[in-house]
Amino acid sequence: MTAPFSNWPRQNLGSNKYFLYGPCAAQVAQLWWKGENITNSWCFHIMLLCLLRYAIAQLWHTFCNMHFLSQKRRILPQGVDFKQIDHEWHWDNFIIFQAFIGGIMCCMLPSLTNYGTVWDTKGLIAALVLHMLVSEPLYYWMHRLLHSNTHLFNAYHSAHHASPVPQPFTAGNATFFENILLLPIMGIPLLGAALVGCGSLSLVYVYVLVFDFVRCMGHSNVEVFPHQIFEALPFLRYLIYTPTYHTLHHTEKASNFCLFMPLYDLLGNTLNGKSWELQKQISLNARKNEKVPDFVFLAHVVDISSAVHVPFMFRSFASMPYATRLFILPIWPIVFLVMFAMWAWASVFTVSFYNLRNRLHHTWVVPRFGFQYFLPFATKGINQQIEQGILSADRMGVKVLSLAALNKNEALNGGGVLFVKKHPNLRVRVVHGNTLTAAVTINQIPKDVKEVFLTGATSKLGRAIALYLCRKHVRVLMLTSSMERFLKIQKEAPVDCQKYLVQVTKYQAAASCKTWIVGKWITPREQNCAPPGTHFHQFVVPPIFHFRRDCTYGDLAAMRLPEDVQGVGNCEYTMDRGVIHACHAGGVVHSLEGWTHHEVGAIDVDRIDIVWEAALKHGLRPI
Template identity: 75%
Template sequence: MGAPFVNWPWEFLGTNKYLMFGPIIAQVARLWWKGEAISNTLSFHIVFLCFLRIALHQAWNTFCSMHFLSLKRWISLQGVDFKQIDHEWDWDNFMVLQGLVGSLMLYMFPSITNWNMLWDVRGLIAALLLHMVVAEPLYYVMHRLFHNQPKLYNSYHSLHHLSPVPQPYTAGKATFLEDVLLLGIMGIPMGGAALMGYGSISLIYVYVLAFDFLRCMGTSNVEIFPHQIFEVLPFLRYLIYTPTYHSIHHKEKDCNFCLFMPIYDLLGNTLNGKSWELQKQISLNSVKKMKVPDFVFLAHVVDISSALHVPFLFRAYAAFPFSMRLYLLPCWPIAFVVMFLMWAWAKPFSVSFYNLRGKLHHTWVVPRFGFQYFLPFATKGINKQIEHAILKANKMGVKVLSLAALNKNEALNGGGTLFVNKHPNLRVRVVHGNTLTAAVILHEITDDIEEVFLSGATSKLGRAIALYLSRKHVRVMMLTLSTERFKKIQQEAPEECQKYLVQVTKYQAAKNCKTWIVGKWITPREQSWAPKGAHFHQFVVPPILHFRRDCTYGDLAAMKLPKDAQGLSTCEYTMERGVVHACHAGGVVHSLEGWTHHEVGAIDVDRIDIVWEAAIKHGLKPV
């Protein structure tokens, strides 16, 4: 039998735990419906304060995850992974507990609703003094006890230390017993001020939000304090802790036990001597160049809804494949406005990174939405953004930059040739990754297939797939209205293989072909020409609709990254965890192999097998 009071009583409810606030919300709604002033009820303040606390944690998480704002000041460059996100999934249990206790007190002691005073400075001063003199040392003793007693640490506190990289949400991850004790400590300053007759609504808001703010700051993994402030005012280092100070506790565990005030570590002889020197070093490093990534994947936003899938907005949402959720609908108008702001001012920025084989891999996003790539007047601006990212990567010393789907559109920039021709002395290798994309699609096709139907046949990928299959003596029906383009591709095939390439101009030609390779978006009506039991392979963005129930559909070409990839915390659009689009994987292989050539323009069919074998050698796996 495990230790008591480890698990939360409402664990069985999962994400429905907030339904326990139903009665108190119903009470507020009833008063509002009757036209009474809900702002005078403690019920309303409990609910509203809970909302503000969630927003505060979200704001801190957003700041910490915005690499372009905070990465230079990161304390640990390890990065958060899926395991930590899952471990901290129920980080908000402490808020549920405190809200429920507040509601219980409301019904047990109705007289506390007489806190009609909005503001009383005396109460804030009293709470501050009680916190410094009573709550802080009490927390220090309790925290140190949980560390010094192996049974307490292993049964309770070790759960908090399972998060390798402190984050704002890490602060809330604790066992039921720990948060009950923390609730008691938080209640001392507020309750003490109330007993003195200085209670007020503002006291609850200010103390609770300040408490959460400082906890989020300490676990943010971002050193926000300039070291100069502690050199000018040395005594401050004992009155306020820093993120660096708290991060040392997570690494070494037997030091820096304070809540917010290091003076108690000083008095208890548990202050780590290198705390301030390390803080100064990280502060100084913030003005220097951050670690240069070896590889950059230059992505783009597909639509306004998928823009909400970036990790610096909702971490838990980004940790799963993209799908539209109803609770995100209120965010859509905001994202719509941000879209225009990004269109006007934004530059490519980093949104995530991971480590693989000792190399740092970044994902940058061009602040353009999918539909903008099809606006003729937007072409110049989009290419300017992509060029800016390439030149920035070149200046930084990035070795390989891979272009995502629409960023390498043939009509936009010739699959990247525009930039390579314009800047012949680039040190960064520009890669469209389509060679591996073609390889992934081709390896989905079994050896016994004798005939395929190919739409988008004259595109970069269509051409390479057709030529490769013709060499395997597979008959390829190439859908194209341009006889000239078809002939040009056909003549690239060996003479004995040219007969396997056949031009067709209508979908009806494939009514008996069960293997369709779709490189151009097709409507449900066009899909209807496929015979029963047909399979649709595809390399089209966005993916085609799964219209036929009597047929099967393949996903977009993708590969699973090696198991030793570290710091993965975001799903790439609709891909599963650890899975990336094949063009992304193509850039990864290019980087791991150390190839020094650009991969732009037409696909070299002779390299398809070479790239595939290199991907398998490095541990990438087909999905």
């Protein structure tokens, strides 16, 4: 049995809650259709104000999660995981609720809300005074009461503190009862200014937006104030809180109860003594190098629409496997323009990180889109950016850097060989991770299979899979038109196993083989050559179409991270939560094992089982 007013009345609506904006939107649309001035309608201002409030929260979120901008000033080092994201999924309930209350006020008290004045400085001063003398102590008293009473805390406030890492969205994530209490906190300054005849339209915008801005700042987990400000003007410590100040409240819960002004914590004897020293320490540390990760995964953007599937854009979208959504379409032109800016900037940047067994793992991104890798004139520039990432990691002291799919393209840089040869004294180990990709693909094949059909047979992965399977006395039909390349691979096999490698030049040769391993993209027409009941294993990018209803299709080689991984809050492209591509996992294993060799170029077939066993030992599991 939940406590009264702890759940939101519209809790079961889910995403349909946004239809509650419908009446306001309909009135604005009606006025626009009639040719009337929509700015004279309070519905228009409620809608615009809500939109601006969403923008403030989103911009703070973007800043906090652009780790290449904010990681040096982070207060709590851990990342935000899926559990917290799901817990804060409906963080914006308070915006809808306050818009509803604002609409009621406009209907019931038109004299108070009919602001004919656009700007009135006296009103701003009146609201500021009322906020400092009434709202701040009232909030302090109510907030402290919620913490001091165990029943009240568990029933109404523990949900807010259930988020281990404060984020801008955490500011709005609270129970219905807490948001009822917040109404007088925000309402008293606005109504008070209106009652004394100093109300104005701009006051509503300024007060509400500044209120949200400061709340998001306090929950940002990024220290934005340099300590020198408080050393030069010590009284400011009690007039404005800092993100460090508020984070201490979230971690220790027994102090720092103020809204925005630590003055009331000082008067109430609840000021945490570590507040300013910790703030200074974080500010000073910002000048130093950030904590160096053991492992870096050097990823790349796939296409323009998937470029928004990153943690610093739409958090909820990034926490689900990528799929094209309608809301992406309006921002497609913006992302297209950003693409050109990224070309001009051409710098590797960090987008996410997580903790695997107390080791920090970063994901860096080369700002190039998938189609660019197939432009001949872009090869040199892409390699330069990858090289820049490798050298940056080497200077920082990173131990292992793993290359994502197109960043290790054979035609681009020989699977990383180019960089290792050019820089023979690299301390960072460059890894393509394909050994584990081969291992995952091989271990998906049933043990009783005696024959497979392999496309992309002479590629890096195709060669390794063919050589491994022939050693297990599995007959491999290798699709290739090049007799020279086939013979070269066949000669690598043990003499007594070479007979298990068979060259074929047409798809029809696999008409009776029900195990296909696809390493080169095949059309629906070519899939028709497979007999009914065939299973298509694949290591081709992009994946093939699921055309045959009488056949089954495997996903790209991937592994699930261990349950104890911390800070994973975004999905890797189309992969499920907690699942990463096998080549990414290969770099992780390389780092955890402490191997000191580069894994570039051709795959060492003798290491396939070694890498597989190491992955399982560290808790990674096949899908």
